[in-house]
Amino acid sequence: MATPQVHHLTSFDAVNNSDWDALIVIGNSFAQLPEKLAQEVEQAKQSDQRLANSTQLLISESVPGKRLILAPVGSLQEDYDDVRRYYDAARQAARLAVEAGSTRPVIWVQDIPANEAFNNAIAVSFFGFCQELYEPLEACEHFGDEKIEPVTDVAFIADELNSQWLNAVESGRRAARDLCGTEPERMAPMRFAEYCKNIFANTAVKVSVIEDRMQLEHEYPLLAAVGRASFSTPRQRPCVIRLEYTGSGDIDETLFMVGKAITYDTGGADLKTGGHMAGMSRDKGGAAGVAGFVKAVAELNPENLKVVAELGAVRNSIGSDAFVSDEIITSHAGVRVRIGNTDAEGRLVMADCLSHLREEAIKAVKPSLFTVATLTGHAALSKGPYTALVPNASAQLSGATAHLMQASESWADPTELSPSRREDFDFVRGHTKADDVLSSNNGPSATTKRGHQFPMAFLTISSGLDKHGANSEKPLPYTHIDIAGSGVDTGDWQHGKPSATPVLAFAGRYLV
The missing domain is CATH 3.40.630.10 (Zn peptidases)
Incomplete structure (x- = not known):
């Protein structure tokens, strides 16, 4: 079965492409968003307090597909916080993206602490996203890949990204899930x-x-x-x-x-x-x-x-x-x-x-x-x-x-x-x-x-x-x-x- 292919975008400006249909932002303050988009988020926060602590979908004309998904990771200040906060947030975002009908989302991971423990936050977000997208082998064979797993591609806004490595390791993880779960x-x-x-x-x-x-x-x-x-x-x-x-x-x-x-x-x-x-x-x-x-x-x-x-x-x-x-x-x-x-x-x-x-x-x-x-x-x-x-x-x-x-x-x-x-x-x-x-x-x-x-x-x-x-x-x-x-x-x-x-x-x- 197909693993979603990961792509690399170097800036938010590259997102305005009709091929992408959602923007997922994983982070805490969302302060790195462009000014207009940041204002939309702040206004939404004033009327919906859930945006501070749970994954939510906003309708925005400023993003592809008008789908803006915000996935907070929390303050990351506790001794027990680790990079799995990003993995978990990405999973929640993936669930909401699929429910909203997205098939080619863009993910922007923000607010990464300057701490060695979080060095792999972007890559880990990809793996968490794919974990949530996965459906059993039997279901894929019965319904067909496109119907049961509609997300075909995912892009990340990042300075650097080793797409080949991510795709390779995720192909291994998919094989492991198929073999274990079937x-x-x-x-x-x-x-x-x-x-x-x-x-x-x-x-x-x-x-x-x-x-x-x-x-x-x-x-x-x-x-x-x-x-x-x-x-x-x-x-x-x-x-x-x-x-x-x-x-x-x-x-x-x-x-x-x-x-x-x-x-x-x-x-x-x-x-x-x-x-x-x-x-x-x-x-x-x-x-x-x-x-x-x-x-x-x-x-x-x-x-x-x-x-x-x-x-x-x-x-x-x-x-x-x-x-x-x-x-x-x-x-x-x-x-x-x-x-x-x-x-x-x-x-x-x-x-x-x-x-x-x-x-x-x-x-x-x-x-x-x-x-x-x-x-x-x-x-x-x-x-x-x-x-x-x-x-x-x-x-x-x-x-x-x-x-x-x-x-x-x-x-x-x-x-x-x-x-x-x-x-x-x-x-x-x-x-x-x-x-x-x-x-x-x-x-x-x-x-x-x-x-x-x-x-x-x-x-x-x-x-x-x-x-x-x-x-x-x-x-x-x-x-x-x-x-x-x-x-x-x-x-x-x-x-x-x-x-x-x-x-x-x-x-x-x-x-x-």
Whole structure:
């Protein structure tokens, strides 16, 4: 589906073009408006106090389409104010613009504080605007793009604007939203793979799909166990989608990324009950975010970066062949895993992918490894709408964690730190000589102490990354990223719009 194309205008004088049909002003005082327009706004404020604190539409002969939309961001004086004020204001403006019938608006971002935290206010406004415009893939396919998403272009009045970068990153965010939010039949494992093939066609990203049962059982045994009851249903068969991009220049840095794509999470034999299954088609948000970032990479073609991603696409169907708690399954890394709860399936799907990438990372230039997943209710409970970063010591010592956190704040895709601790590793260690590691306890993560941190310990041990700690011969920086609280707007996993996290955080860190 089409992403609105962004254009650059250097001044308000360039707006008087019949092709544009609205002016959206995002700011606080609106004092930068031309004198005549500023007077109109001041007069309107005298009779409508809403203009000071909520997004409103004015009819004005001085702007294209006679539509003037004012989107206040507030004073920005509080310690907790950040660049998301612009993101949110742009979303509100987008909603009103569409309702008013605008299809080619101009946006003027004003009153940007002289503060480093707000350096990306204009770009962030574009991303917020597009987030609000987005409609589900199923709706676009049913009604048609033009009807369901009428805004085709958006222009910004700014001294400087990197339109190519904005368009590229937003194309990645759109892909992430499509992959995450689409219902479980339209985005079943092989159709998830098909979507990836389509968006990377004619790009420098190589796409390969592993779907053969024998190969999966041999090379991805934990993933194959999760999908064991799905092999007999062709449309629900599991697969691993591998994406690989290599820049044309000398490689300075290599990113290895694993994404969880549970296309529908039933809970498996430990069935989700009490209505908790609704919304579980979004349990593929981690893989969606990884694919979205790689899509941005494909559009920008950075010369000195290599990115390798493996996405585990599985449905943990229920049936006579479903895997169950107490099974002991040997991972790709040769680690004996005892299953504690089949509803803790995401970490199993990612562990073997992470093991494969670990083997490649050992030989790579400046490697960093990441797992991205909508993994635990505990992350949503403890972090609210923020992404949880659970790094190992190497990631923290190398500065990788700090740089990613800084980028996430600057680009309105904020993260919070949850360091891995010794208690997490103690929690998952095998309880008998029959097993090396326990996948989970048998209670909900939300009521388990350190419920979103201990899965990182499991992933570290089951993938063999515990042999590559900070004091090892070959340290490998690794960060587990839990987006269970940040993956959809408002935390509504059945109806909320996918947020496309952590595409902006990664793009701000590695693509600028």
